[in-house]
Amino acid sequence: MPSIPNSGRILVVDHEDVIRELISSMLTSAGYQCVPASSGYEAESLLSSSEDFELMLSGPAELHEMVSFKQLEERCPDMPLVVVVTATQNIAAVLASVPQGPYDYLLKPFEREQLLATVRRALEYRRLKLGNRALQANLESLVEARTDQLQTVMANLERSYDITLEAFGDALAAKDEGHSKCVTAFSIALARAMGLPYEQIRLIARGAFLHDLGKLAIPDAILRKPSGLTPDELVLIRQSPYRGYQMVKKIPFLADAAEIVYSHCERFDGTGYPRGLRGEEIPLGARVVAVTRTLDAITSNRPYRAAQSLQYAREEIESWWGRQFDPEVVKVFLEMPENIWVDLRKEIGART
Numbered sequence: 001m002p003s004i005p006n007s008g009r010i011l012v013v014d015h016e017d018v019i020r021e022l023i024s025s026m027l028t029s030a031g032y033q034c035v036p037a038s039s040g041y042e043a044e045s046l047l048s049s050s051e052d053f054e055l056m057l058s059g060p061a062e063l064h065e066m067v068s069f070k071q072l073e074e075r076c077p078d079m080p081l082v083v084v085v086t087a088t089q090n091i092a093a094v095l096a097s098v099p100q101g102p103y104d105y106l107l108k109p110f111e112r113e114q115l116l117a118t119v120r121r122a123l124e125y126r127r128l129k130l131g132n133r134a135l136q137a138n139l140e141s142l143v144e145a146r147t148d149q150l151q152t153v154m155a156n157l158e159r160s161y162d163i164t165l166e167a168f169g170d171a172l173a174a175k176d177e178g179h180s181k182c183v184t185a186f187s188i189a190l191a192r193a194m195g196l197p198y199e200q201i202r203l204i205a206r207g208a209f210l211h212d213l214g215k216l217a218i219p220d221a222i223l224r225k226p227s228g229l230t231p232d233e234l235v236l237i238r239q240s241p242y243r244g245y246q247m248v249k250k251i252p253f254l255a256d257a258a259e260i261v262y263s264h265c266e267r268f269d270g271t272g273y274p275r276g277l278r279g280e281e282i283p284l285g286a287r288v289v290a291v292t293r294t295l296d297a298i299t300s301n302r303p304y305r306a307a308q309s310l311q312y313a314r315e316e317i318e319s320w321w322g323r324q325f326d327p328e329v330v331k332v333f334l335e336m337p338e339n340i341w342v343d344l345r346k347e348i349g350a351r352t
Contacts, residue, residue, distance in 0.1 A: 009033045009034065009035050009052070009053050009054065010027055010032050010033065010034050010035070010053065010054060010055045010056070010057065010119070011034075011035050011037060011043060011046060011047070011053045011055070011056040011057070011058075012024050012027070012034050012035070012036050012037065012056075012057050012058075013036075013037040013038075013039070013040065013042075013043040013056065013057065013058035013059065013062045013063075014038070014057075014058070014059050014062060014084065015038060015039065015059065015061065015062060017038070019059075019084075019108075020036050020037075020038065021036070023057060023084075023115065024036050026112045026115050026116070027115070027116075027119065030116055032119070035053070037062075039062060039065055040058070040061075040062040040063060040064065040065025040066040041065055041066075043056070043058065043062065043066065044065075044066045047075055047076055048075065053076065053079055054079065054080075054123055054126055055079060055080050055081075055082065055119060055122050055123060055126065056076075056079055056080075056081050056082070057082045057083075057084055057106070057119075058081070058082075058083060058084065059083070059084050060083055063081075063083070078126055078129055078130055078133075079126070080102075080103035080104075080122040080123070080125055080126050081102045081103055082102060082103060082104050082105065082106055082118055082119070082122055083102045083104075083105045083106070084105070084106045084108060103122050103125060104118055104121065104122060106118050178348070178349075179212065179293075179296055179297075179300065180208070180209050180210070180211070180212055181209070181348050182292075182296040182300075182344070182345060182348065183208045183209075183211065183289060183292050183293045183296050184205050184208040184209040185344040185345075185347070185348055186208075186292035186295055186296060186341060186344060187204050187205060187207075187208035187285075187288050187289055187292045188201060188204070188205050188208075189336070189340055189341075189344060190288055190291065190292055190329070190332065190333055190336070191204050191205075191285075191288055193332050193333075193335070193336050194288075194329070194332050196284075200284075200285075203256050203257055203260075203285060204260065204284075204285040204288055204289070206254060206257035206260075207256075207257040207258075207259070207260025207261060207264070207285045207286070207289060208260070208285075208288075208289045208292065208293075210244065210248055210254070210257060210260075210261050211241075211244070211260060211261050211264045211289050211293065212240070212244065213243075213244035213247055213248060213261060214239070214240035214241055214242065214243035214244030214245070214246075214247070214261070215240045215244070217240070217243050218236055218237065218240055222236060222237070224303045225303065225304075226303045226304045227304065238265075238273045238274060239274070241261060241262050241263070241264060241265050241273070241274055242262065242274050244261040244262070245258050245259075245261050245262035248261050257285075259283045259285070259286070260283055260285040260286045260289055262274075262275075262286075263275075263277060263282050263283050263286035264286045264289045264290055264293065265290075266278075266281075266282045266286060266290070267290075267323065267324045267325075268282070268287070268322060268323060268324060268325055268326050268327075269322070269323045269324070271323075272324070279326075282326075287325070287326040287329050288329055290324065290325055290326075290329075291317060291325050291326075291329050291330060291333050294313070294316070294317055294324075294325075295313050295317065295333075295341065298312065298313040298316060299313050299341070299345075310338050310341060310342070311338070314333075314334060314338070317330060317333065317334075318330060318334060
């Protein structure tokens, strides 16, 4: 069965003229192009030239004449190697002495069809190897293109997220007069002081911004009531974290932030609402917001009282250490300079 002629060349290396010429003749008659070399030194010179070879057939002695197997492998990484050995040689020892490992071996004496079959397998192996490399390169190019597309999509998605948050912010602004913005800024500062990673800080910022969303369902007459609340009104207020959670959790990118909305009124000792969570059952973001919302509430004017000083707020928060608030969060809060909170409030233009 004749082989398909090859555009490249087969390097045939052997000290013995008869063997070298016999192999070259058999391959040439089958349509292959052969380049003979009488030694490893000559073969190495040919391999160092600009000529490309698809396959090399060589005896073990000729291979060992080459200066560096490693350099051969680096120069011709895709060229299969077939070692031609005699029946009297220890085949395993010969093959083990070839560091880069031959693709196959041919045992002397051999028939023409044995030679051609071995060569066909080796060239097919090379073709598949090159094809796989091209496929990998195409896949990498495709992945890179898809990654660029994904980044564009994600950037657009992030923008849609921002628009969604802005819409919520507009709805809250009429209710809380800047409370959510202050709590967000305070929470970011506190989370940074705690050394939290960027992604977690961003999550906490979203939860802080939306923590009072459930109060949109509560009448202003109750929220702005200057006197004490009735039992029924208190029930409505205590339902607000759950109502906010129900609204936020439906938006996939806010699913984690929804847990902060749900849990920001929980207390570290388990006496909070709506679920009575305690300690680390409460999401860390909610434990941060619990401190910052209290800080803003105490230092802001309320319908039932005037704003208190930062020093008073710090003392009040410290007094609830381990009861309402996470001790570790309070510890970091108390270590932060007071001017941070003043500067943040001025920066966002919030009311006092």
